[in-house]
Amino acid sequence: MSDIQLERKVVWLAALIQLANVLDFMIILPLGPDLTTSIGIPSSRMGLLGGIYTFAAAISAIVMAPYLDRFDRKRAVLFFLAGLAVSTYLCSFAYDTYSMLAARTLAGIFGGPVTALSLSMVVDVVPISRRARSIAIVSSAFTVSSVFGIPFALKLAGLMDWTMPFIVIGIFSGIVCIAIYFLLPSMTGHIDENTDKTKKVPILPMVKKPIIRTSYIMASLQSFAQFMLFAGSINYFIFNLGFDREGLDEIYFVGGSLSFIAMMLTGRIVDKYGSRLLSFIITVFYVCVLADGYLHQPFMSVPFIFCSFMLCAAMIGVVTSSIASEAPDEQERAAYMSVQSTCRHLAAGAGGIVATAILSTNPDGSLNNIHILAYLTILCIASLPVLIFMLRNMLDRKSLA
Template sequence: MNKKEKAIILLLAAINFTQVLDFVNMVPLSIYLIPNLHISAFQFSTLVASYSISAFFSGIIAALLIDRHDRKLSLLIAFTGFLIGSFACGIAPNYVTLLTARIVSGTFGGLLGAQLYSIVADIFSYERRGRAMGIVMSAFAIASVVGMPLSLLLTNVFNSNWHLPFLANGFLGLLLLPLMIKYLPSMKGHISTFGSPTIFGSLTSPMKIRIQRSALIFSCLFMFGHFLVIPFIPSYLQFNNGFTILQIALILLCGGLSSFAAAIYLGRFSDKKGKLPIFLWSVFISLFLVFILTDMPAMNVLVAVLFFAVLFMVVTSRIVMAQSMISNVVSQNQRGSFMSVNGSMQQLGQGMASLVAGAIVKTNKATHQLSNYNWVGYLSIAVLIVAVIIGNRIFKTIDKTSDVPSGDEQPLKSNELQLDIVE
């Protein structure tokens, strides 16, 4: 990876950080939002789902146009709209206005992921993509390491003011805008007159190609199973297991550190050994961890730190591997539209998971303790098993490895990868 590639990847990771942080902030802030806004578990899950569902629809619309325009311009427009939504969340006075602001954030935030992954996939060949994708997706880990614990502490210090994390994230995004304009290259190499013949071809094409159709089904199902247990983790730790805000912040911090390491090093390792085997092992280990998480016995805070470190590591690993494999089922000139549809399917999976989890989990109005969380865990395990079976059938024939050294220097090319995937 040369210097130009590294600079672009780091900037894309920073952009992804703000987008991920805006979304994951809702998870730790559940500790404050549920009691302060006097809302139920289902109303909170609706706040989380509103982002994902709106991102699903905006991603579908974007898929119609995304491969017809410069990726840099599309990214700038999406990021600007996302920042407007983030600031709106930071000044929302009540549940209804916050819900509206989350819809705005989701509408534009949902466009960012597809653009980021498409840019990475255009720059790096499949054999080098695991490492690059790992760096960009390490934003999730960094958001966990820095963002979620800091959001908890910031809100706690300023008298439970949950607006501050959204405002801080918005100002951080403003600092990135001039860097995006200056350093991101214009990317038009994917634009082709030989792509989809009609504007709706971007949506219909993946449905006609079996491997792409199967990959989209896998993507939605996988994210549904993955996200089921996530929205209520902090609330469960505090209200059911008695951990303090500082202890939860420590747990998230250590979990995020292990997640960051997994995104970087396992991504690089997968380029040499294959992404599918690492994905399968990560999901297999996570099944046991989800079973423990959703029916967690009383445990020392140090044991909890170790447990969540392992959990975050395997969760990040399975996401990075899945995203890298999915990006390889489509040719470059249609990758932007396909990844936008894929991002929409993932957002749909997340949104539905949040709503289903919120419908299953019940909240005690007096103590705010959660019940039925273990049933959410059982459902998550069942769905992930089905997703693994589907994923193994899809990717076992296309998963490739590379003997390229980790420190290789290869030139940046806008048209580096041309795949031979035909129906």
């Protein structure tokens, strides 16, 4: 098998892994009303059901980080993805809040390392010259899930019952496992047979490296900022700006479709021209959208604000992910990605907590203090080009050493 054929196979299998993982992560909140009416889970507990997966994934990823690089990538990803498939299927047997919490916790335990392993597979086989567009393909799982996966799952729940989305996602994850078993070759190139170093990657010495710390700060700031503002955005658009709720499906579809196209283009641009100038251009547009959309009565329409928000978030995500993938050494990639996954999950959870603490709701459903979240988000987003510039300089020095 040629290197190009192997790259394509690994990239698309990694994208399917991410799609299964993202669908499992995202489906719980849209199903909230069905879970409330069918098995009596209070609406006030929906945030807990979403958050328990995030924190379980974060803890699992950090616990497994020292060990993932000692195993064949194929065997490791099969184990954790099969666990995710089974735990997602078990969600369909939940009968109250606590049984669902247990199933979601189990899913998070398996889901955390899966993210790290799928990205490590891509970094292992794709050279830097083509890596950004490959990461864009893998990262597009979130967009595909938003545009097609979640609406389809909700349609299934409406036609049958709330258990069907969990059953179908579990089956889909199982099918991806079968595809990996038959199509993915053994991946042990990251293992140094002459030493014992990969039996347990020391996490603390790795995190102490300035290049690693910088990449983690960059990833954490991005996740924190985006989840913090997005937590209240839909209610803000509907109750503060008067957007028709019936139009949400359309703007999700348009925004997701545009984001998918933009991610593919961003990957190619980064591969060809680098990340410094592009990150600055994206950030300027991003800040302008946030400033007009959230700091006063906007001049732009709600669909334009929402789609631009999704577009900028997707594009800056490709830039940061591609440059961060160059930070670890070969023998510590899965450990690095696992800790990065932990940082992203914890930052996203922290963003949600901050949003909950700052926002307040009026009797008519409108939100107060959304502008404070916008200022914090703008501050975080504006710092990303600086961190990207610093990280690029560190990587250049590393390559010359």
